[in-house]
Amino acid sequence: MNAHAPVPSAATPSTAGCGEVAIRQERGQRAVFCGLTGIVWLHRKIQDAFFLVVGSRTCAHLIQSAAGVMIFAEPRFATAIIDERDLAGLADMNDELDRVVGRLIERRPDIRLLFLVGSCPSEVIKLDLGRAAARLSRNLAPAVRVLSYSGSGIETTFTQGEDACLAALVPEMPRAAADAPPALLVAGALADVVEDQFARLFAELGIAPVRFLPARRAGALPEIGPNTRYLLAQPFLADTARALEARGATRLPAPFPLGAEGTTRWLQAAAEAWHVDPARFAAVTAPGLRRAEQALGPHRERLSGKRVFFFPDSQLEVPLARFLARELGMGLTEVGTPYLHRGHLAEELALLPAGTQVVEGQSLDDQMDRARAAQPDLSVCGLGLANPLEAEGLATKWSIELLFTPIQGYDQAGDLAELFARPLLRRTRLEV
Ligand code: SF4
Numbered sequence: 001m002n003a004h005a006p007v008p009s010a011a012t013p014s015t016a017g018c019g020e021v022a023i024r025q026e027r028g029q030r031a032v033f034c035g036l037t038g039i040v041w042l043h044r045k046i047q048d049a050f051f052l053v054v055g056s057r058t059c060a061h062l063i064q065s066a067a068g069v070m071i072f073a074e075p076r077f078a079t080a081i082i083d084e085r086d087l088a089g090l091a092d093m094n095d096e097l098d099r100v101v102g103r104l105i106e107r108r109p110d111i112r113l114l115f116l117v118g119s120c121p122s123e124v125i126k127l128d129l130g131r132a133a134a135r136l137s138r139n140l141a142p143a144v145r146v147l148s149y150s151g152s153g154i155e156t157t158f159t160q161g162e163d164a165c166l167a168a169l170v171p172e173m174p175r176a177a178a179d180a181p182p183a184l185l186v187a188g189a190l191a192d193v194v195e196d197q198f199a200r201l202f203a204e205l206g207i208a209p210v211r212f213l214p215a216r217r218a219g220a221l222p223e224i225g226p227n228t229r230y231l232l233a234q235p236f237l238a239d240t241a242r243a244l245e246a247r248g249a250t251r252l253p254a255p256f257p258l259g260a261e262g263t264t265r266w267l268q269a270a271a272e273a274w275h276v277d278p279a280r281f282a283a284v285t286a287p288g289l290r291r292a293e294q295a296l297g298p299h300r301e302r303l304s305g306k307r308v309f310f311f312p313d314s315q316l317e318v319p320l321a322r323f324l325a326r327e328l329g330m331g332l333t334e335v336g337t338p339y340l341h342r343g344h345l346a347e348e349l350a351l352l353p354a355g356t357q358v359v360e361g362q363s364l365d366d367q368m369d370r371a372r373a374a375q376p377d378l379s380v381c382g383l384g385l386a387n388p389l390e391a392e393g394l395a396t397k398w399s400i401e402l403l404f405t406p407i408q409g410y411d412q413a414g415d416l417a418e419l420f421a422r423p424l425l426r427r428t429r430l431e432v
Contacts, residue, residue: 001053018250020354023340028363031384032313032338033066033400034153036117040067041403042165043076045189046214048112051077052104052131053151054097055119066400076111078104082121085415093127095103101146111144113218116163118150129414145172145218157338157372158382159236159314159403162189166213169221173213176225184210185222185249187240188227191406192216198257200411201267204284207274213240229273231266233257233408235348236315238341257321258316259407259418260292262305265347279306288410295414296327299421304329306424309371311381312336312362318348320380320402328417332356333374336367355422378423395423 036059039051051057060079067075078140080100082093097116103122105111113138114130116129129148136146150156156164161301166187176183184207186198195425211222216354232241235256245251255262265287271281308330311315317337324330332353342349359367362430371379372392379396381388386396397420407416 033158035151035156053079061134083159116148167239176223185230192350292413299417307331308377309333312338
């Protein structure tokens with residue numbers, strides 16, 4: 001299901017300059033997934049966590065269909081359905097929730113961390129999931145910790161679910177000793193294979209200790225304190241960053257580790273903070289850079305000169321646009337993003353080609369009209385827009401795939417390029 005979250009009336013766009021990139025804001029109807037979607041990749045990442053959506057049948061269908069591409073022996077997410085009786089205030093939702101959670105924990109004693117995930121219905125009936133989580137945590141301690149966050153379409157879009165989930169974890173992180181040596185924290189869910197590659201590179205650079213948020217196990221949350229320097233691995237973590245900074249951590253400004261250039265600059269930000277010798281940095285990164293260059297070559301031939309249009313969806317749009325323009329020679333017709341954190345994206349914006357049109361927010365009809373007029377070679381969009389665009393003859397790439405596929409780091413640069421090359425190749429084959 002594509003969760004539409006309409007915002008009333010298109011507002012007059014405002015223009016603000018950021019270097020030589022034109023940033024425009026747009027407000028109107030949106031067509032994006034809600035934050036529940038993040039459960040699909042987060043439940044794979046935190047291996048002993050369980051996500052219990054407190055929502056409606058619609059919410060259950062959304063997650064099932066988003067996760068439908070995978071086969072689970074024992075899924076680690078479920079929906080506690082709020083039905084008409086609950087909505088009419090005829091049942092005590094808190095009692096029912098306690099019963100559902102009790103049954104779940106009895107059946108699944110492997111659960112160490114339980115997230116109660118809020119939805120539109122739980123928000124509408126003003127169910128206080130924060131209080132419910134505190135109560136359940138007390139009842140189930142020490143075996144199970146219960147936290148809550150909102151994935152509702154009223155409050156979040158798509159990747160903001162991960163942001164809300166990680167922000168809920170930050171207060172649980174143990175405090176580092178005041179005299180602890182500097183430590184690096186990488187914030188943002190990465191596929192395990194990517195995390196392992198980065199851990200190896202940091203070790204070769206002599207940067208230690210390095211920890212990741214989220215951790216793979218609920219009980220292995222990294223320490224945090226004023227000694228913590230953190231790198232964002234994802235561009236959609238505004239609340240998480242705020243929470244980390246409230247606990248004393250300092251962000252290392254960097255572009256995101258997408259493509260060879262992004263990965264090098266991201267690693268470099270940490271290397272500079274740890275005063276790594278430039279010669280050592282060059283030696284450690286050279287093999288990865290070489291592999292990435294080799295992998296990108298064939299895709300560059302296919303994609304160079306082609307024009308891409310980004311509909312706002314994942315908040316990955318700006319770093320992806322930078323990668324496609326600078327490493328693959330693609331033209332950027334329009335770079336839409338649901339939300340633009342100017343601070344976290346500053347290094348990315350500075351790398352975009354002069355004159356790039358960045359549009360923050362969405363007015364769906366206007367954007368569809370602009371895409372039709374521009375006739376890009378490829379449109380990157382949510383699932384709900386892909387079919388109508390394809391029906392009009394425009395090639396599309398589902399942005400959700402960019403969250404489900406390991407794309408960060410040197411060894412994934414070729415795979416990332418291939419995700420964009422594949423729809424064009426398929427189209428060429430169909431035409432032949
Ligand atoms: Fe739809 Fe809201 Fe449930 Fe998301 S949280 S699936 S937008 S009802």
